[in-house]
Amino acid sequence: MATYLEFIQQNEERDGVRFSWNVWPSSRLEATRMVVPLACLLTPLKERLDLPPVQYEPVLCSRQTCKAVLNPLCQVDYRAKLWACNFCFQRNQFPPAYAGISEINQPAELMPQFSTIEYIVQRGSPTPLIFLYVVDTCLEEEDLQALKESLQMSLSLLPPEALVGLITFGRMVQVHELSCEGISKSYVFRGTKDLTAKQIQDMLGLTRPVVPVQQGRPLQPQEQPPISSRFLQPVHKIDMNLTDLLGELQRDPWPVTQGKRPLRSTGVALSIAVGLLEGTFPNTGARIMLFTGGPPTQGPGMVVGDELKTPIRSWHDIEKDNARFMKKATKHYETLANRTAANGHCIDIYACALDQTGLLEMKCCANLTGGHMMMGDSFNTSLFKQTFQRVFSKDFNGEFRMAFGATLEVKTSRELKISGAIGPCISLNAKGPCVSENELGIGGTCQWKICSLDPSSTLAIYFEVVNQHNAPIPQGGRGAVQFVTQYQHSSTQRRIRVTTIARNWADAQSQLQHIEAAFDQEVAAVLMARLGVYRAESEEGPDVLRWLDRQLIRLCQKFGQYNKDDPNSFRLSDSFSLYPQFMFHLRRSPFLQVFNNSPDESSFYRHHFSRQDLTQSLIMIQPILYSYSFSGPPEPVLLDSSSILADRILLMDTFFQIVIYHGETIAQWQKAGYQDMPEYENFKHLLQAPLDDAQEILQTRFPMPRYINTEHGSSQARFLLSKVNPSQTHNNLYAWGQESGSPILTDDVSLQVFMDHLKKLAVSSAS
């Protein structure tokens, strides 16, 4: 056990990869019987302090269909200066630069510890990063002010040579020209008219006009700066101008009559932003950062009409097919997202409003391009301010934690094929021999584009074992997978990170225990969850839940130890023991349950679930609960209603929320002001401890979680109560006695009930 845990951890740290199975069933048939697919979570840009990039180009396999990168798993003939590709077995000559190669003098990529290696390649001239702010001006004065300040602040965080641009929108869309002195210029577009990229570029004057030959005016050499320069300028040049410009931003001046929403042309604004970058800087790293304070109410991409009496679509409306704008809007944003992705740009959405803002429709913009999505109540909250600030956070090298225009290519050895990927990516439709016909997630390709990613961006990649049962793999045979990620580093360098991993094959019939032992239930839970969430986007909620349940039952049937029809005999080995619990919480999670969540919230939650790394994903599935008391140091406790005690302070982290909950007694003490009395300093410390811990979490989390400080009986306590396992409810309260915990008023099943049912079903011979 320990060994596998260590192995898994080690691999994760080195390669940023965790597989659901660390020993692979060697035949297709067996693999399908494993229920949980062979898959991995890959964090392509996992921060590696110990990984200095090498300054040369990778050596590629010469077979056109392969082109795998030379790696430690390759067999090398040092004398003949040949190497054999471990994927296609092609024998390749080393390039001339490798002439001095020998067993002693190995290039880095051949050393085992460099199973992950990063190359810096020099291709073309580096283009600066581009940040295009798309700002909603239909905000309350206070909100707008806060947003303006945040934006002004962000200018100081940008690298000086980065290009910035500004588009504001309300009823109209304004593209601000930044190059001019004095008078501030902007191009204005009507918010109701969808324009093609060509039109936008024409209207912005981005198509270089045929210079009219003026008589008597000799043709001057073209000293005109690049045409795009009017809208996108290096930060260092227009820092002051843009600060002023932002400072002068006014609320959308068009009157909004009583009972109406302001007219907000988000759809057109985004379209113009996309068109602008498309015409000027295709295939360079660029972020379109959309700041919106409400739903699009006009033009293409409108989500709701401007009549306040018509509420924004709810899940109920959607189920009833009552959301009249949804399909059209979604289509609009999907088209935009696809175009953006094709250009290698990304779209961030920062939505701050008390009501929904149309994230449901717009989600694909962020999802497909790897952009951020942030949801808050107001721009004038630390939630937004810090989240936004954190976008520009830097790593230990002083580089942005963001990369652009990445292409992820996956190569597999012959026994494996790629079913698909789930994450902030879009298919590049690269067919190849290793592409499976069975799709899971975004499939049918071995290459994906990730327009923007950060060190925590994580993709789930699903494989299919294609080795036939009757073609056994020789003992000790290993399957290999190579991940090649090409991207634009925030320093504008082009880089290639190559990760090559290998796992042992095992015959599932004879060596099931090996496979079983090598099961990584944490990642498996996340991988299954991603599949579930992915399905939930397109399928009815109950169907997904049923599918998840069936998978869980099958898994239990496969790996549980039990006597038929005897639920009490059911046991799971340690490597599976937590899995059902994850599934229990997953079923209750906002990723699959839409009840009590608006469509926007669901989209927001799912967006983040589909891109966070393993740890964060697990927190999302099963929030962490810490308990603080006088009886000892803080300890993690069960996410269970029984953990809610009067003399405890609880700290719950659900990823999206940090909840500090004061038990009844604690709250009373606090009200009595004991913490201010010198003799109760320990109480003060007790109160302080969870705050400090929460702060620590807040420091690192992106996006900023909602920070809730509440107490027993307060309305905000619902955040905690809705998450804990309702082991005590009004139904069973008296049955369980009243010695501890706090009853939850819910009809939800508790973990206990869930497990009982699971056991029953697992052992049932009927299924």
Add this chain to the structure above:
Amino acid sequence: MSVNQQAHAGLPYGQPQPGYQGYQQSGYGGQQMSGVHHSQYGAYNGPLPGYQQPAPPQGYFSSLGFPSKGSPVSLNSDTPTLAPNFIGTLRAPPTSGAPPPTSGASVPAGHPVYSQFGQGDVQNGVATSAVQMQRPSASQPFIPGTAPAPISQPATFRQYGPSPTSAQQLTNHMAGMQIGSSTSAPLPAGLGYGPPTSVPPASGNFTVTGSGLYTSYSSSQGPPPVTMTHGLPPTSLSQGLSLAQPAFSGPPLSAQHRPQAPGFLPPPCSTGIEPSSYPSATGAPRPSTMQGSQLSGQALTGLPTSQPNHVSSPPPHPSMSGPAMTGLQGPPPPTHPSQSGYQMQQNGSFGQVRGPQPNYGSAYPGTPNYGSQPAPPPPPKRLDPDSIPSPIQVIEDDRNNRGSEPFITGVRGQVPPLVTTNFLVKDQGNASPRYIRCTSYNIPCTSDMAKQSQVPLAAVIKPLATLPTDEAPPYLVDHGEPGPIRCNRCKAYMCPFMQFIEGGRRFQCCFCSCVTEVPPHYFQHLDHTGKRVDFYDRPELSLGSYEFLATVSYCKNNKFPNPPAFIFMIDVSYNAVKSGLVRLICEELKSLLDYLPREGNMEESAIRVGFVTYNKVLHFYNVKSSLAQPQMMVVSDVADMFVPLLDGFLVNVNESRTVIVSLLDQIPEMFADTRETETVFAPVIQAGMEALKAAECAGKLFIFHTSLPIAEAPGKLKNRDDRKLINTDKEKTLFQPQTSFYSNLAKDCVAQGCCVDLFLFPNQYLDVATLGVVPYQTGGTIYKYAYFQLETDQERFLNDLRKDVQKEVGFDAVMRVRTSTGIRATDFFGAFYMSNTTDVELAGLDCDKTITVEFRHDDKLSEDSGALLQCALLYTNCAGQRRLRIHNLSLNCCTQLADLYRNCETDTLINFLAKFAYRGVLNNPVKTVRDTLINQCAQILACYRKNCASPSSAGQLILPECMKLLPVYLNCVLKSDVLQPGAEVTTDDRAYIRQLVSSMDVAETNVFFYPRLLPLTKVDVDSDTLPAAIRNSEERLSKGDMYLLENGLNIFVWVGVNVQQGLIQNLFGVSSFNYISSTLNTLPVLENPFSKRVRSIIDMFQAQRSRYMKLIIVKQEDKLEMLFKHFLVEDKSMSGGASYVDFLCHMHKEIRQLLS
């Protein structure tokens, strides 16, 4: 000699036709004229130029004769026959003379024509002798004719050519000589003409090289020397009309000079000077010719004592002069008798033919110059230009007779003084003529009568006219919540004509006779005369014009309007920037914004302003007061225009001053390097309209535009200018808009109350016909500055802009004209839009815009009740106040046609006819329009002749007193650029003028069609009075004088070659004629009385006109003179327009045809 000959000629003519005799008796040499006319008629439409020229001279002669007799009105038809002959002979010279440049070509053509005419003449039986006679006579008449005006001198030269053949041997010799030199001359007359052909160039030569001209002149006419003496003559020669005159002038000149000398002292002086210059000029080119000329000159000089050189010619001159003098004087004698008649006519009694004639005579006497010369020749039958109705005379008379006392409007159907007269109006129940003028103040009772007379019944209404400071503006009446009192049925507003009955409890509508209850709050007792006791306290009961404060129910959407807004929209394409226009506008606006119109006592204007610049895209500016810097917003989606901002676009000037100034400073800089040459237009208007719509107010757009909008956008235009279409059935398309897009746009603009003023700065065709649609239909104004150059056009443009921005204007207006039962308004002319048949909708209406309304009978009228008009204008004033302006006018009705003719106003009639014709060209070929016009006028006059004039010979032309200027004015309309374009008139010019005239008031059309021509050298520097104007004919110009001509669009200062150096120095600050720059567009500011006075006159004229006139300095014989001559409307025009005399003859013929 000549006189006798003339007389002879006249007799023969007269004999053939009894009428002639009568005429002759009356002293109308005009008979011949009429004859001429006949010939001319044939030629008229077709070979006008050639014909007219030749014909005119003759006609003129004859006519001149007539007029001199005192009744220019009557023309003998017989004369025509003679005239033709004359024409034949004469024409050539005239033609040649008239169009110096073209003469070469035209002349030849003219000759054949002439010959034909000549044949025709012969056939007529006039007898060659007659022809001969005529020639001499012509020459003689010329003499007299010329006598009056030194101008004629040049003409005389030419005429001498012909005349010599007939009368003066000397001259003949001269001619012969000259002819020989120039070309061979088979016949004396022919010779004379021949030369003329050469003459044309000669005329050109005059300007260019004196010698050449002289030679030609000399060849044609001995007189050339005379011309030498007179600086001006040559110029006159160039004009077709002058030809006729020349003949006169030649001999007369000398004579005239003498007589005139007293009045025209300057000329002699100038002549004295000129000689020197002339010789030099002439000498240089052709010495030989010089000699010839000298010879002739001597002869001439002989007469004019001033010049010894000319002495040789004197012999003829004396003789000539003698007759000439008589000729001149001739008219006077008849005048005396005529005077009585004249008065009669004034009274309105046209009973006697003589009457009219006498009138003329009287008129002449009235004019000292003319009258001063006693002319025995009156008996001669030639049409003397001086004897045909003179606009100047009529204007002067009216000024003298009616200018002194106020015009009190209390009496129904009063004919107001002419527009050219300064008079004070006292409103006593009828609207001032400044607001409404009618074609007739006496309306026929039945439609049959109206049809018979063909006199259009129309009112020219200028609802917001500016009044002189000594007349009170309309009183404002506020009835509070209930609003104005109105008739229940026809909704007419309370006015002085309403009858209160039943002790004042009810009133009967004067328009529809419906009885309406008087609301309690308005009740007032009646006095014993049935008048309300508060009659004099209430403007609406005692005045013709007043205003009501409108209540909310008179407002759009039942909401009081917001104050209007001005939006300045500036073209910033390459051309506009390069020419400095953008900078100029921006600079000007900075100060101009302080002068936005404001309502009476308000401290600052309520009008908000906005700014837009554009080329292919539009730039809006946010100039909100809270901004540190203006913000520019570019809208490139021109296909689907919208306004990008609301708040901050339209601002109060004072609040946003710093931002606005900053903006105006920066605009020129921002576009200094622009390379954008394409512009859009329709989106600009749309933008302005949308902006007003968004701001929920009415307003005005000031668009400064430079080029044809060819950029891809709605309303994009293509260059469709095609001169080949002129005189074809498709010519009308040049006046029609290219696309209906603009009409629809205009409709939207009107709905929003968005008035568009358009300033155009074209360097080439930009399709005014299309671009003007919106300004036109929204009640806006178009200003056009072709080939705009900062140095020369800046002043004019800025003044126009200032005036345009500052002038009083009403917005979002609806005008309705109600009439009493029996007539109704059926047709409307002007700059507006109509969505139904009764309401005139005006997005904007300024104080210079007029609306012309035509009335038709729909029932009988009664003499007792007369006819009433009520014009109600609902508008938003510049403070955003909704008001109703009411103008009432009562007219008489008549059952006798004579009453109608006695109460007509020709100026208004012409205003209406011009507008009617100018609208007609949209749908009909121009020729049809012209014919219609001529036909209608002929019918009007024929009807008069038939029904009102006392029986007289059919050959006699009798004009009603009130309409005696109709022919001359009508001719001016027919010759205008729209109806008869010259080669240099562009399609845009025509479209521009067409639209311009459509909203002109009577005073403007008057001077536009018949420009005002003042002899500057006669200016009395110590007095405020202006010198007497002179008639627009080249023969009246003296080369020793300077003249000022204005027509409402341009001011010309014409400088004769022989003007005293001292005067030139005083006025231009240069030492001699040669140093005067013809590119001057202002007179230098010099500290001497003459310069000051001239400049003050010009300033005064500028102030009188709604547009700043372009000042053009024309040096005699300079190339610009062609342009100038275009405005000498009594002369034959380059483009084929008939001379006054010709046209009069033509009219006469038409009338005769109608009568027979």
